[in-house]
Amino acid sequence: MDTAYFNDTHEQARQTARKFIATHVSPYIEDWEEAGxxxxxxxTLAGEAGLLGAGYPESLGGHSEGDIFLKVALSEELMRSTSGGLVAGLGSIDIGLPPVVKWARPDVRDAIAPAVLRGEKIIALAVTEPGGGSDVASLKTRAVRDGDEYVVNGAKTFITSGHRADYYTVAVRTGSEGHGGISLLLIDRDTPGFTRGRKLRKMGWWASDTAELFFEDCRVPANRLIGAENAGFIAIMTNFLSERLMLAIMGYMTAEIALETSIRYCRQREAFGRSISGFQVTRHKLVEMATQVDIAREYTYRCAALMQAGKNPIKQVAMAKNFAAQVCEDVTREAIQLHGGMGYMREAMVERLHRDGKLLSIGGGTTEIMKELISKQMGL
Known part of the structure; x- marks a missing residue:
């Protein structure tokens, strides 16, 4: 345990998550990946284990509110499932629910959040649009106020937990063009005019449910507005900070698992009369992989520490996400190379890790968008 960042409570949480993965996930993950x-x-099992409620108010059924490193510890252990898709699916709560907890009307928040934290209901965040991608400020889905309702028209895509969610935190345009005209609405799955399209088949994250969403004269009660009208962009950006931190964690953990798997394989695999770990070129490759993983992890911890201290490290978290995503891509690629032909087989864990890892330079804002964000923070 790294005592500079983690305490005994965090270690207990790790043990809980580790047991959860070993009991409820690892024996079945290959089948779930193939099933999509x-x-x-x-x-519900995760809710009962306390894995979903970490970081949320006790009044809503959560615990350890504001403890960033508890979330880090749990995220690291959940990634031991070796499935980015599973972690993303369970983790849709942490991008869909925070705006509701922070800014929804108390009666709406109290009616929804406890069931989501127990795992009885599922929530998703719907921001990305077919023509928009990372350009959140240009979203087109429009909500027009009509008496005590908003009438919503538009479409979303690439929505994690999009098919099975019960509630959707949806970014809509209620005002003029640009970031100043965006609001958030909480929309129930059975709202008339709201439909879910086909399940999207992906390069990686197979075990996650990813969907298209469509709104056609969808009437949403006005009390489902999250926060003030036309103030949704700030809420989305606040959400992005924690989401990007989690993606950085997914990056270095995917790389770390690929590294550990490669070390074991290189010790066991023999070529030319000895294990391939006996070759200098192999050892040096593993050392370089380990160095990159350690740097990505430690810098991400530093970002988490800044957030824990109440700072708003937009630049640093964007840097951490970019760096961890690149480390993930590089290390998983080298892991496949070290495995040789076996690394190209679907039965090899490193094959899945490489596919899953590619999403990290795209999701939560692309690498290129992150660089633009960083440059603005630098005053360029």
Missing amino acids: EFPRELY
Whole structure:
């Protein structure tokens, strides 16, 4: 345990998450990956284990509110499932629910959040649009006020937990063009005019449910507005900070698992009369992989420490996400190379890790968008 950042409570949480993965996930993950989904019941099991409520108010059924490193510890252990898709699916709570907890009307928040934290209900965040990608400020889905309702028209895509969610935190345009005209609405899955399209088949994250969403004269009660009208962009950006930190964690953990798997394989695999770890070129490659993983992890910890201290490290978190995503891509690629032909087989863990890792330079804002964000923070 790194005592500079983690305490005994965090270690206990790790043990809980480790047991959860070993009992409820690891024996089945290969089948879930091939099936393209994991059982809905896993949310309830995770809720019962306290894995979903970490970081949320006790009044809503959560615990350890504001403890960033508890979330880090749990995220690291959940990644031991070796499935980015599973972690993303369970983790849709942490991008869909925070705006509701922070800014929704108390009666709406209290009616929804506890069931989500127990794993009885699922929530998703719907921001990305078919023509928009990372350009959040240009989103087109429009909500027009009509009496006590908003009438919503538009579409979303690449939405994690998009098919099975019960509630959706949806970014809509209620005002003029640009970031100043965006609001957030909480929309129930059975709202008339709201439909879910096809399940999207992806390069990686197979076990996660990813969907298209469509709104056609969808009427949403005005009390489902999250925060003030036309103030949604700030809420989305606040959400992005924690989401990007989690993506950085996914990056170095995917790389770390690939490294550990490669070390074991290189010790066991023999070529030319000895294990391939006996060759200098192999050892040096593993050392370089380990160096990159350690740097990505430690810098991400530093970003988490800044957040824990109440700072708003937009630049640093964007840097951490970019760096961890690149480390993930490089290390998983080298892991496949070290495995040789076996690394190209679907049965090899490193094959899945490489596919899953590619998403990290795209999701939560692309690498290129992150660089633009960083440059602005630098005053360029």
